Amino acid sequence: MSTRAMAQQLSLITLGVADLAVTHAFYADGLGWAPTLYVPGEVLFLQVGPGMLLSLWSRAEMDAEAGATAPAVGRDGSAPVTLGHLTGSPADVDAVLAAAAAAGGAVLRPGGRRDWGGYSGYFTDPDGFRWEVAHNPGFVVAPDGSVRIGTVSNGPGE
Template sequence: MRQQIHFVTLSTTDLDAARRFYRDGLGWEPLADVPGEILFFQVAPGTVLGLFDSVKFDRDLAGTQDSGTEAAGPAMSTSAAVSGVTLAHNVEGPEEVAWTVEAMVQAGGRVLRAPEYGGFGGVHHAFVEDPNGVVWEVAHNPGWHVDQSGNVVLG
């Protein structure tokens, strides 16, 4: 298996709130927007973030077809919330951390930790929760950067 991820899909309890946050508030352009079902955003070369209505997400994992019949395969439980996961948005400097956090708050996000210097590697970061509980780390790390082709360069 190749070392790559093309889609990160998150179960979303309020798809309309996600649309208001990402599209209307942050100005992200949807790659696809299927009302009542899913939003896709191109977030990097070859990588898409999907926000999938939680009822339909659960149905998809359980293998339930639109006809109401069960597909072959085991049912999966999605009743537990995701924990221990953040999505990171890296920026060029501490000022941009503050600006980005403010934009996320104006879009309907909630600050979990205000911008500050962290305990690891000189990072300056903050944590913001979107309207559906997705936690974003907004960070500047002087020890590494993302190059023009989208690759992370350490050191």
């Protein structure tokens, strides 16, 4: 019998945002993501994968219900969290970064080859939440959005 009190799953990521209308404009209008539920001034839910919702909640509403928290910030002042979006190719990484910039996001780092063998870049949304957009040749993304980790090759001489 397992002593685990909580199933190993993540169903909902909730981010507190300053201005929900600006957030809606970025994700729905700018990136073209389809809202699952939008309550202006309160919350925006986006289905981001099988069994996974991204909740963008008014920071005032979040603080009122859950209590205010001090922001967890890194040395550079940003939250030490990165959300990830996997793509099928390096060209797709560049296209997503361009779409994020056109929607009002800030590209922190353009797409480029990384030491870990893939290609990635970074942008922030209007609230400063950092997104990594990556093509990892060792990850296989199925049409339903599920991810399988395959064989990773570090090149000749591994």
